[in-house]
Amino acid sequence: MLLSVIIPTYNPNPERLSRVLEALRDQSLGPQHWQLVIVDNNSSNGVLGHMDLSWHPNHQIVAEKKQGLTFGRIAGFRRALGDVLVLVDDDNVLARDYLSLVTTYFSRDPALGSAGGRITASFDGYQPQEWTRPFWNMLAIRDPGNRDLAASSLSGGYPAFAPVGAGMAVRKALVDGYIREVSDAPGAITDRTGNSLASGGDNEINIWVLKQGYKTAYFPKLSIRHIIPASRLEKGYLARLNYESTRSWAELLRRYDLCPWDTVPGWSVGLRKIKSWFVFAAWRSPSGYVKWRGACGLYEGLIKKPD
Template identity: 45%
Template sequence: MRLSVLIPTYNPDCGRLTQTLAGLKKQTLDTCNWELILIDNNSSNNFQARLDLAWHPSAKIVTENKQGLTYARLRGFNESTGDIIVMVDDDNILNNDYLEQVVSIFNQSPDLGAIGGKSLPWFETEPPAWLHEFHVNLALRDLGDNPILSVWDQKYPDAAPIGAGMGIRREALESYTEKIASGKSKISDRTSISLSSGGDNEIVLEILKLGWQVGYCPQLQLQHIIPAQRMEVAYLARLVRQTNKSWVQLLQSHGINPWRRISHLGVLPRKIKAWFIYKAWQSQPSYIKWQAACGLYEGLAGLPSD
């Protein structure tokens, strides 16, 4: 199986991106068996001039002018030629055997459409003691050392792959790429001005609904670089609020939303009540959790009327 590695990026930190590329350069899978595609999502910081991709015989940079992670990924899917696609963020450092493991897993499991593994933190500065409560929001994950397989059963699986390091069988992507290209998706994802998310989850749901399995495979491990800015309370509060709002929209669009719509008039009273329930004034984690609740209420108020 030939493999394609996609790195979507927008105004990347060149130091972190260089670490990501260094991790790829050390892969045990020979470069003749995989291609490297970096998708520049209309950056303005001229980072391309500082990159060295000469070490890879099948590396290229393409530009996607339409802003947003979803469009950058779609461009990468369309540009790639591999039977397997691995999505790598510009702050991920894959273990040396990551690509080789991906190929092996897909070869051994023909029913798997998408896989992921452990996303372990590489903190650039000392994290606050409470940060572990929000690891999932920072795309950090360790579900143990046993594999977990999931099939479609009218809900989103807890062990579904996350975007960082997700391996995808190309033929399992057909429904998703058609949906995005046709404009039928209502899910917003990261842009230069928004922390909304849902693109990873929509990929997983479309793959599951086609009848494929998805899996958590602990032998797949990467390090996710977490800079100081992403550990700040203001950033985390904004992240969880926008993530929860888009999460409601995602579940609704796939008919698996477990909550009822609320009126816009009911949002403020709920936020005030949640302020006291979470004791948002008491600690930084409490405040962040209150912001998460606010995002949920905003998402429920934005649902269409019956």
């Protein structure tokens, strides 16, 4: 089975990207067995022009001018030759056996559509403040436990353990239909776009997988270290992330009739935000402020659209 590793990137940090590529170079599955596709999503810092990829016999850098992580992923999907595609962010350091394990899981289960694993944080050179811990999941730091988990439908809602974009593996045969789905949909989820912190593109892939009758799964043996710079644990960044990701999450769930919350009239949103300011005591602590911004994003994502 041939894999394709897809790395969409926008103005990557050279040190972090080098670590990502070093981990790929060190994979137990030799580079002759997988394809490397790096998608330059309209970068302007010139970092990709200085990356040494001579170690990989089947690599390419693809330019995608249309801004947005979803568009970057789709550009990579279209160039991919593998039966299974592995999404890697430009700050994801894969464990040495990651690609070989992905090959094993997808080879032995034809019904497996998407999969991911355990993601731990790499806080290099600093110690994060304790108040930030409840928000680490927003930074794609996740540990659903030590057991394999799988879901084959959306009957119980969106599976909490479903893979996120960091390290997600997905069957290529399913991606072709997903591309048509999001390309034709008005107001498609674009995910990260420039400085926007909206999200949901990876969740939409899982929803598509499940709607096609395939399984999505979590395998704890799949391991990634996610490099988290100190700036992503600052109050302002976390507040903006909570606001934008929560709003886009509500919009995505509504699109697929999976939303557990009722819609709200637009006129009420301002009042709800004021009430939440006091509920979360947003003035008292960074944690309260970040939670309040998440509530604001939720209300905006639930605004009832006119008939």
